[in-house]
Every structure is written in structure tokens, then in C-alpha cells.
Amino acid sequence: MPNTPALPSPEKHIAESTVRRLSLYLRVLDQAAARGLxxxxxxxxxxxxxxxxxxxxxxLSFFGxxxxxxxxxxxxxxxxxxxxxxxxxxxxxxxxxxxGKIGSALVSYRGFSQRGFRVxxxxxxxxxxxxxxxxxxxxxxxxxxxxxxxxxLPDIAVLTVPAEHAQAVADRVVxxxxxxxxxxxxxxxHVPPSVTVKSVNMALELEGLAYALVRRDAxxxxx
Amino acid sequence: MPNTPALPSPEKHIAESTVRRLSLYLRVLDQAAARGLxxxxxxxxxxxxxxxxxxxxxxLSFFGxxxxxxxxxxxxxxxxxxxxxxxxxxxxxxxxxxxGKIGSALVSYRGFSQRGFRVxxxxxxxxxxxxxxxxxxxxxxxxxxxxxxxxxLPDIAVLTVPAEHAQAVADRVVxxxxxxxxxxxxxxxHVPPSVTVKSVNMALELEGLAYALVRRDAxxxxx
DNA sequence: CATGGCTTGTGAAGAATTTCACAAGAACGC
DNA sequence: GCGTTCTTGTGAAATTCTTCACAAGCCATG
Numbered sequence: 262m263p264n265t266p267a268l269p270s271p272e273k274h275i276a277e278s279t280v281r282r283l284s285l286y287l288r289v290l291d292q293a294a295a296r297g298l299x300x301x302x303x304x305x306x307x308x309x310x311x312x313x314x315x316x317x318x319x320x321l322s323f324f325g326x327x328x329x330x331x332x333x334x335x336x337x338x339x340x341x342x343x344x345x346x347x348x349x350x351x352x353x354x355x356x357x358x359x360x361g362k363i364g365s366a367l368v369s370y371r372g373f374s375q376r377g378f379r380v381x382x383x384x385x386x387x388x389x390x391x392x393x394x395x396x397x398x399x400x401x402x403x404x405x406x407x408x409x410x411x412x413x414l415p416d417i418a419v420l421t422v423p424a425e426h427a428q429a430v431a432d433r434v435v436x437x438x439x440x441x442x443x444x445x446x447x448x449x450x451h452v453p454p455s456v457t458v459k460s461v462n463m464a465l466e467l468e469g470l471a472y473a474l475v476r477r478d479a480x481x482x483x484x
Numbered sequence: 485m486p487n488t489p490a491l492p493s494p495e496k497h498i499a500e501s502t503v504r505r506l507s508l509y510l511r512v513l514d515q516a517a518a519r520g521l522x523x524x525x526x527x528x529x530x531x532x533x534x535x536x537x538x539x540x541x542x543x544l545s546f547f548g549x550x551x552x553x554x555x556x557x558x559x560x561x562x563x564x565x566x567x568x569x570x571x572x573x574x575x576x577x578x579x580x581x582x583x584g585k586i587g588s589a590l591v592s593y594r595g596f597s598q599r600g601f602r603v604x605x606x607x608x609x610x611x612x613x614x615x616x617x618x619x620x621x622x623x624x625x626x627x628x629x630x631x632x633x634x635x636x637l638p639d640i641a642v643l644t645v646p647a648e649h650a651q652a653v654a655d656r657v658v659x660x661x662x663x664x665x666x667x668x669x670x671x672x673x674h675v676p677p678s679v680t681v682k683s684v685n686m687a688l689e690l691e692g693l694a695y696a697l698v699r700r701d702a703x704x705x706x707x
Numbered sequence: 708c709a710t711g712g713c714t715t716g717t718g719a720a721g722a723a724t725t726t727c728a729c730a731a732g733a734a735c736g737c
Numbered sequence: 738g739c740g741t742t743c744t745t746g747t748g749a750a751a752t753t754c755t756t757c758a759c760a761a762g763c764c765a766t767g
Binding site for chain 3: 499501502536538539542552553554555
Binding site: 474 | 498500504506507508510511512515532533534569570571572576585586588589590592593595596598599601639640663664665666670671672674678680682684685686687688689690691692693694695696697698699700
């Protein structure tokens with residue numbers, strides 16, 4: 262680590278959009294590394310990531326100086342720095358709550374394991390499901406959740422339950438001490454401020470597309 | 485339709501964040517209607533939707549006046565207006581490309597059909613898959629995509645293919661005349677400006693959670 | 708070791724978005 | 738009918754986010 266020591270604790274508040282882009286850059290860098298690139302400039306990083314070079318440099322500047330003027334960024338170095346910033350240097354224990362179609366699909370999602378997110382438990386309230394294995398992980402009864410959590414101390418709960426149960430499950434998960442929730446249910450969750458929630462709402466994205474299509478057809482320019 | 489006729493063609497450009505919130509309000513309104521509420525104020529709508537009342541009113545004001553001072557918004561009326569704005573008054577034909585775990589799970593996702601998104605075709609390049617049925621829809625060969633699209637004129641393509649094929653598939657989908665893509669592959673897509681892409685990147689959301697967790701532990705306030 | 712061509716890092720400017728705050732309208736009780 | 742209470746719609750202010758533009762640094766070349 263020759264350069265700035267990738268200090269991952271800036272005083273300022275970092276915008277969520279910035280953090281999202283950092284993840285994106287990481288993905289672009291992976292591709293670049295796979296193609297054998299040693300070095301990458303903010304211009305190229307921006308093109309592949311769908312943003313602007315100034316944005317890339319600004320985003321990175323919040324966390325330190327990672328580039329070399331006249332050269333660009335060392336790919337391997339920047340990967341390490343970004344992983345560090347994003348907290349990907351360690352393993353995160355994940356509970357998946359809801360073993361329906363989406364929950365089951367997520368268990369074997371490679372994007373999770375590749376970044377250190379390990380599914381340690383899957384929960385469902387259907388007794389028919391309990392005991393079965395999904396990709397090497399056993400489905401457990403919802404009744405066990407609090408008990409297991411006290412022992413395993415999971416970091417993140419992924420909620421793939423029906424919308425009408427989402428809030429109740431979230432409450433339990435929070436009470437069990439989990440402080441990060443990824444919510445796939447199409448319902449807004451209310452949690453204490455000490456808990457972070459990210460919602461992935463597919464219906465919402467689709468509706469955004471529908472809006473774009475009707476706007477487009479109505480003749481408004483996209484921007 | 486007693487009030488402002490829900491004119492869905494404002495001259496100004498509407499921020500994507502606004503459109504997302506409109507979808508969210510629609511969801512809150514559904515719940516409200518289910519609870520038998522006739523009327524809802526911007527304050528309540530905001531609380532349930534996780535935003536502020538001023539934001540709600542501002543968002544709606546871009547499209548017209550839907551409320552009554554002193555009363556709030558008529559739930560049923562606002563639902564209709566929002567559906568209208570978002571282009572949910574019609575049926576949208578959806579192709580799902582990639583019949584892996586996630587693609588298969590999405591076929592039967594209720595959030596799609598509930599809002600008028602109808603899956604008319606599923607595509608996969610695995611010959612073992614082709615011909616099987618998923619929730620009443622047959623899996624077709626990738627080779628057919630362009631041919632079928634010319635006939636069925638699908639509106640939206642949902643991409644659930646591996647990241648390394650995402651761009652190539654996107655190119656085909658665009659060439660086939662589809663102008664809206666929902667991308668589940670963890671790879672940024674490059675498409676002509678006439679095509680709208682929404683990406684749902686679950687790894688990215690998880691990384692956002694990991695970031696929040698390390699920040700939290702490092703003692704920074706969430707906001 | 709000087710020169711030229713690139714590219715970063717970053718204040719400052721600009722644009723976009725959110726919040727404030729209040730006038731105006733609607734309903735209700737008396 | 739009048740006053741009180743509630744709530745919308747919206748300019749203006751505040752804040753947040755993005756883009757600009759350029760000095761400073763690095764590398765290669767001769």
C-alpha cells in the first residue's frame with residue numbers, strides 16, 4: 262500500500278449516490294483487471310461506468326488520493342482501496358427470511374458470495390419447507406430466528422416475504438439485533454434510525470420504465 | 485374525474501426521484517384503500533412513504549392539483565391519477581431473457597401482473613430449457629427472439645442473464661426494437677439514448693449495506 | 708534535464724432537489 | 738354567517754449534488 266493509506270473514515274457525510282457509484286467502479290475495475298489492464302484513467306472508468314470523469318475523481322477524492330497524475334489509477338490498488346472503503350474486507354453473515362421463489366433464487370446468487378456475503382440461515386414459516394436444503398443451507402423455522410441470531414450474530418437480513426408481513430418480520434429482525442436489512446418486499450419499512458434499510462422494489466423499477474415509455478411516446482425528451 | 489384531468493404531459497422534466505416516489509405513493513394508497521380510508525393527507529402519505537409532506541405536495545404539483553385544501557386527497561381519485569401519470573392504464577408486454585433462478589422467480593412475481601405487466605415470452609439459450617413451461621409461459625429459444633419480437637412487439641425486456649452476456653443480449657434486444665430494459669445483471673449496459681434502462685443490482689445494494697455497517701461501527705452518524 | 712503531453716485533485720460555479728413558510732381554500736361547529 | 742382548524746399548492750430559500758476548469762504532478766522522449 263504505497264500511497265495514501267485508503268483511510269476509510271472521512272469526517273464528511275458521503276452521499277448514498279457516491280457509495281453506489283463506488284460499487285459500480287469496483288465492478289468496472291474487475292472487468293478491467295480481467296482484461297489485463299494495469300492502469301485505468303478516470304475517463305475510461307467513467308465511460309464504462311456510465312458517468313463522467315469529473316464525477317469519478319470527485320467520488321474518489323472524498324476518501325483519499327488514489328491516482329497518479331499523468332498515469333491514472335493502478336487497477337489492483339484501486340480495487341483494494343474500494344473494497345476497503347466499502348467494508349468488503351471481511352465476511353458478512355446474511356440471513357434470508359422467506360424461502361419463496363425470490364428468496365430461493367437469492368441463496369445461490371453468485372454476486373453475494375463473491376463479495377463476502379455468506380448466507381448462514383434461511384427462514385420460512387411454512388413447515389413443509391423447514392428442514393430442506395437450499396444450496397447447502399438449511400431452511401429453518403421462523404420460530405428459531407431470535408434464538409439463532411443471538412448465537413450467530415448475523416449482520417444483514419434479506420427480506421423476501423410477502424408485503425403484508427414485511428413490517429412484522431422487520432420488527433422481529435430488528436429486535437433480534439440485526440442492524441441492516443435488504444428489503445425485497447414492495448412495502449416501505451419503518452425501523453429505528455440505528456438500522457439501515459435498502460429496498461429493492463422491482464415493481465417500482467418497472468413502473469419507472471412504463472413512465473419513461475409513455476413520456477417518450479408523448480414526445481418529451483428523456484432529459 | 486371531477487378535478488384537474490390528471491394531465492400526464494407536463495412540459496418540465498420530471499426528476500427520476502420524483503417518479504420513484506410516485507410509485508411509492510401508489511403503494512401506500514393501495515394500503516390505505518385496503519384499510520378503508522376515503523381520504524389521506526400529505527402528512528400521512530409522507531409518513532407511510534418515508535418522506536416529508538412538502539415533498540409529497542411538490543411531487544404531485546408537477547402533474548396537477550389533486551387535493552382539497554382542508555381535506556387532503558381522495559384516495560381512489562389519487563390512485564387513478566397516479567396510475568394515469570405512470571402509464572399503468574394499459575397492459576405492457578414483457579419478455580424475460582434468461583430463465584435461470586432469478587428469471588424463473590420473476591415470471592411468477594405478483595408485483596408484475598398486478599400492475600399490468602404481462603410476461604409474454606421467456607428466452608434462454610439452454611436447449612434443455614426450451615419448451616418447458618414456467619407459470620403458464622413457455623421458454624423459447626434465444627434464436628427466436630428477433631423473429632418473435634417483430635410479431636409481438638414487446639415493450640419491455642427483463643434481462644436476467646450472466647453479467648458477461650448482458651451487453652450482447654442488450655444489443656440484440658435493442659436491435660429487435662425493444663425500448664425499455666430492466667437489467668438484473670451486475671454490469672452497466674450501454675444502449676442508444678432512445679432506450680431506457682433501469683438496473684437492479686443486488687450486489688450493489690448489499691455493498692451499500694456493508695458500507696453503512698462499517699461507517700456506523702466507525703462512529704459516523706448516518707446523517 | 709528541459710519540454711510536451713496526459714491526467715489527477717479540487718476549489719468554485721452551476722444545476723438540481725429538497726425544505727421552508729405562508730397565503731388561500733375548505734369544512735365544521737356554534 | 739363567522740371564526741377556528743386543517744390542509745393544499747407554491748414561490749423562495751436552503752441544501753445537496755454535479756460539472757467546470759485549471760494548477761500541479763508525473764512520465765516519456767530527446
